[in-house]
Amino acid sequence: MLQIDLWKRILIWTTVAVGLFLALPNLFYPRVEQHNDAVAAIELQGETPALLAERDGWPSYLPSGLVNLGLDLRGGAHLLAEVQVEDVYAARLKALWPEVRDVLRDARDTVGTIRLQPSQGDSLRVRISRPEGMQRALELVRGLAQPTASVTGAMSNDLEVTADGSDIVVTLSEAERAATDRRTMMQSLEIIRRRIDEVGTREPTIQRQGADRILIQVPGIGSAAELKEIIGTTAQLTFQPVVGRTDDPGASAGVGNEVLPSLDEPNTYYILEQAPVVTGEELVDAQPAFDQNGRPAVNFRFNPAGARKFGDYTAANIGNPFAIVLDGEVISAPVIQSHIPGGSGIITGRFTVEESTQLAVLLRAGALPAGLEFLEERTIGPELGQDSIDAGKIATIVAFAGVLIFMALSYGLFGLFANVALIINVALVFGLLSLIGATLTLPGIAGIVLTVGMAVDANVLIFERIREELKTARGPARATELGYEKALSAILDANITTFITAVILFVMGSGPVRGFAITLGLGILTSVFTAIFVTRLLIVMWFERRRPKTIEV
Structure with missing residues (x-):
């Protein structure tokens, strides 16, 4: 006998109601999107009348989750960047010079005087005046090497130290270079992601491509140039000792020094020691603020290691x-007035409020460990995205209408029940996409169109089984019950194998392939639910109301 317990009916209709409730905001996309943007802006900037009006444009008691539109639907910017990992080698070896100098200075009686020589970017070259002490010098410098911090580089050191006449040549080992490349790519990905998240963009795609490239796609942003401004600034902050000042940009700085321009003082250049005392990597926080004169500035704070080095240097160099x-620009060169413990300070300069806020964002997100070279940049206008949306709508409507008409003509009243379940099915797909915050792309729309076609497969199997059972002269209720029972295994087999395919596409694929896999997988789950439970419940309710003696399927 066709029967469904009351608690099962309540559970089925509750699931449908929740799905429709979650999908509701997508029918009012502009209003809800404006509401969400206003809520995020209020959290960052505080309440203003305009933001409050936008926030109140959508009731707070209704859900506000939307299906995010991908780059091909919303428009936005696409960049392919190559990370200059060689920059990290040069910076690493440049920072090693003070340690080499100090360790050799303790053995000056054996190695003589120590001079830094002009070096290639991937090596550090130091000359000693007593070649007979070379063996001792090599031992001392090799003592600075540390084990390579990687599984593949186990049992190897990070430095290779060799002799070239009177010169000591220090380079990074192959294992250390490979480990450095991996770290650099991971840091670059994370820092780019943080910088883009700081400006509140929606659902960016940031992923590694190949050995040293990063793909960046950000929907809703104005242009590729705007995106480059956000992520292209390295924001590398260093604190360096001052050797002198000059007005000649071509002045000789001496080995181990560099000449950098002043940001605030035109035609003024500073001669600085290349090896920094503290770097921005040791910053843990940076916030926009104002100095004692009310001018925009940036407060900063170091981690314990940076605070210790900063405090020790300021204590030993009061008056310098x-x-x-x-x-690469000197934004400030204050004289150290006293010991600065605690590792906190303030950066002043000729900033506007907007510039100080942007600088704080960049410093807080962290410095890119290496420069980026943009190999490909593309801006997709919102008009093109709207065209894609319109084309996707037409494809979905045509497929939807075709399936509805076919089911109604083929199975009559039962086909109409299947059509109601199909409409609910599509709404549930959008409800789930909104719930998980998924991004909808053109391939995702293709997945929904495919789901529309597949959603009726289960109903077709069930209805054909009911037809077969009616031929055995069973009553309509018993034929319907057996039709559902005997079709269940075939339905599960077909959908489980397709779902496994969707999972493999999601795990192994990337970008558009994943978008297709998500909508396909969710569509399979909702179509099985609507075919087995929703359609059956509609038929049971009709049976209870009409009590038919015969049925036409």
Whole structure:
């Protein structure tokens, strides 16, 4: 006998109601999107009348989760960047010079005087005046090597130290270079992601491609140039000792020094020691603020290691200038007035409020460990995205209408029940996409169109089984019950294998392939639910109301 317990009916209709409730905001996409943007802006900037009006444009008691539109639907910017990992080798070896100098200085009686020589970017070259002490010098410098921090580089050191006449040549080992490349790519991915998240963009795609490239796609952003401004600034902050000042940009700085321009003082250049005392990597926080004169500035705070080095240097160099360098420009060179413990300070300069806020964002997100070279950049206009949406709508409507008409003509009243379940099925797909915050792309729309076609497969199997059972002269209720029972195994087999395919596409694929896999997988789950439970419940309710003696399927 066709029967469904009351608690099962309540559970089925509750599931349907929740799915429709979650999908509801997508019918009012612009209003809900404006509401969500206003809520995020209020959290960052505080309440303003305009933001409050936008926030109140959508009731707070209704869900506000939306299906995010991908780059091909919303428009936005696409970048392919190559990470200059060689920059990290040079910076690493440049920072090693003070340690080499100090360890050799303790053995000056054996190695003589120590001079830094011009070096290639991937090596550090130091000359000693007593070649007979070379063996001792090599031992001392090799003592600075550390084990390579990687599984593949186990049992190897990070430095290779060799002799070339009177010169000691220090390079990174192959194992250390490979480990450095991996770290650099991971840091670059994370920092780019943080910088983009800081400006509130929706559902960016940031993923590694190949050995040293990063793909960046950000929907809703104005242009590729705007995106490059956000992520292309390295925001490398260093604190370097000042050797002198000059007005000649071509002045000789000496080995181990460099000449950098002043940001605030035109035609002024500072001669600085290349090896920084502290770097931006040791920053743990940076916030926009104002100095004692009410001008925009940036407060910063170091981690314990950076705080210790900063405090020790300021204690030992009271009365000397100390340069704060950002991306190759001296933004400030204050004189150290007293010991600065605690590892906190303030960066002042000719900033606007907007510039100080942007600098704080970049410093807080962290410095890119290496420069980026943009190999490919593309801006997709919102008009093209709208065209894609319109084309996807037409494809979905045509497929939807075709399936509805076919089911109604083929199975009559039962086909109409299947059509109701199909409409609910599509709504449930959008409800689930909204719930998990998924991004819908053109391939995702293709997955929904495919789901529309597949959603009726289960109903077709059930209805054909009911037809077969009616031929054996069983009553309509018993034929319907057996039709559902005997079709269940075939339905599960077909959908489980397709779902496994969707999972493999999601795990192994990337970008558009994943978008297709998500909508296909969710569509399979909702179509099985609507075919087995929703359609059956509709038929049972009709049976209870009409009590038919015969049925036409």
